[in-house]
Amino acid sequence: MEHEAGKGSNEICSALANFLKRISRRVVKRGIKRLELFADSCSVQNKNLSMVTFLLTYINLKLNVFREITLTFPV
Numbered sequence: 001m002e003h004e005a006g007k008g009s010n011e012i013c014s015a016l017a018n019f020l021k022r023i024s025r026r027v028v029k030r031g032i033k034r035l036e037l038f039a040d041s042c043s044v045q046n047k048n049l050s051m052v053t054f055l056l057t058y059i060n061l062k063l064n065v066f067r068e069i070t071l072t073f074p075v
Contacts, residue, residue: 027065038074
């Protein structure tokens with residue numbers, strides 16, 4: 001449940017890293033070149049420096065299979 005465990009930026013970034021690692025083969029196989037992420041207004045989880053730093057680091061890793069990554073904050 002949402003209230004049972006803390007879900008800070010480290011947990012969210014770890015979950016996203018795990019997800020991206022798990023789908024990388026399918027992404028390459030299907031020829032997907034663009035990743036679009038949408039963040040809600042939760043500053044603790046994903047609207048912070050940790051998420052942006054993670055994405056910048058991910059872009060420079062050999063594991064990265066995307067040419068473009070977009071992070072959108074809806075208004």
